[in-house]
Amino acid sequence: MSKTCTHLAGIAGVTPSALGCEECLKIGSSWVHLRLCRTCGHVGCCDSSPNKHATRHFRATGHPIIEGYDPPEGWGWCYVDKKFVDLGGCTTPQRGPIPRFV
């Protein structure tokens, strides 16, 4: 098992696809935390959320790295290596206030 994540080199500067979880906004569902795909900019929700869209996005696309996104906190997660990764200053600014369902 390798100690370092080799996928960090592949992360891109992305534009978030939506202000909140793209799929949850479409179906009117709520989420707990947001995760941003650093390969394509897909915004999904975390595994504590009912729909786990970020994990589903990884299963569907194989995009390995997501960023903790509400707000950007400087850490990421690699689904392939199952490891937290340090994004340093390389975070993605939010495009606007995050919509919330109450």
Ligand SMILES: [Zn+2]
């Ligand atoms: Zn990795």
Ligand SMILES: [Zn+2]
């Ligand atoms: Zn979602």
Ligand SMILES: [Zn+2]
């Ligand atoms: Zn993606």
